[in-house]
Amino acid sequence: MPSYNPQTCNICGSNAWKQVFHFDEFSGRGSTYSKVSVIQCKKCGVRRRMPGITDDYEEEYHQPYSEQGKAIHAHTLRHFADLMKYKFAGFKSGQETFLDVGCSTGRVLELAKTMGFVTTGLDYSKWACDCCTKLGHEVRCGSLEGAWPESGIFDVIHSSHTIEHVPDPVVYISEFRRLLKPDGFLMLAFPNYLSLPRFYWGAKWPIWCLDSHLWQFTLGQIESLLRINGFQIVESKALHGYKIRNPLLRYAFDLSELLRLGDGAQILAKPSE
Numbered sequence: 001m002p003s004y005n006p007q008t009c010n011i012c013g014s015n016a017w018k019q020v021f022h023f024d025e026f027s028g029r030g031s032t033y034s035k036v037s038v039i040q041c042k043k044c045g046v047r048r049r050m051p052g053i054t055d056d057y058e059e060e061y062h063q064p065y066s067e068q069g070k071a072i073h074a075h076t077l078r079h080f081a082d083l084m085k086y087k088f089a090g091f092k093s094g095q096e097t098f099l100d101v102g103c104s105t106g107r108v109l110e111l112a113k114t115m116g117f118v119t120t121g122l123d124y125s126k127w128a129c130d131c132c133t134k135l136g137h138e139v140r141c142g143s144l145e146g147a148w149p150e151s152g153i154f155d156v157i158h159s160s161h162t163i164e165h166v167p168d169p170v171v172y173i174s175e176f177r178r179l180l181k182p183d184g185f186l187m188l189a190f191p192n193y194l195s196l197p198r199f200y201w202g203a204k205w206p207i208w209c210l211d212s213h214l215w216q217f218t219l220g221q222i223e224s225l226l227r228i229n230g231f232q233i234v235e236s237k238a239l240h241g242y243k244i245r246n247p248l249l250r251y252a253f254d255l256s257e258l259l260r261l262g263d264g265a266q267i268l269a270k271p272s273e
């Protein structure tokens, strides 16, 4: 996998970019970073972090998720509801294989196991992998690239809020495609840059996460990358998960979901014919 070099776009290879956002100071997860920018590729339009940042994603990173125990976010449940619309009829409980890429503390693996999937996890973090192993899931540790030499082995691949962290998202998307069975499903969730919450909060948008996010995708950009890499889009949403007290603002945020302008993007895709 190419390493992350902010001067060159790993999506399209272009060296041309412009700055679209700048923080003199950005604080996240107890650390403060000075002079952090978001730049936009002039060729493909995808935005990325300048400079790059690396994380070992060990215990400290996963601690907040650990504290949430087995609780599942409403957006994740809606994503599974979308999946089961297509899979429930003829679902073979105990036989269908499910891979979670970026499995963290194993909450989604636990949900998938309860639903009857045969679960496998993958995470960059050894600490996270140990968590999932203790829960009884098969887990591999490290990058997705080359983690499984076999092709066409998973009925479902789920990856939530992971693609924006990896140095080369296109490698991950092509691995999703290679590892899925021809009738398999990809569940991909990520922050949507083109969103009302980001417009509204600006620098205070809670999902910048520049302490770890290398990429700032829009829903449409990921849809295009999926299509180019052999997928068809089955369902596509951009939800918001905020409790808004002001009725007018709540109406605007709710409307943003209908216009695909929420900041919680989630896609259900399958290999194209």
Ligand SMILES: [Zn+2]
Binding pocket: 009, 010, 011, 012, 013, 014, 041, 042, 043, 044, 045, 046
């Ligand atoms: Zn580019």
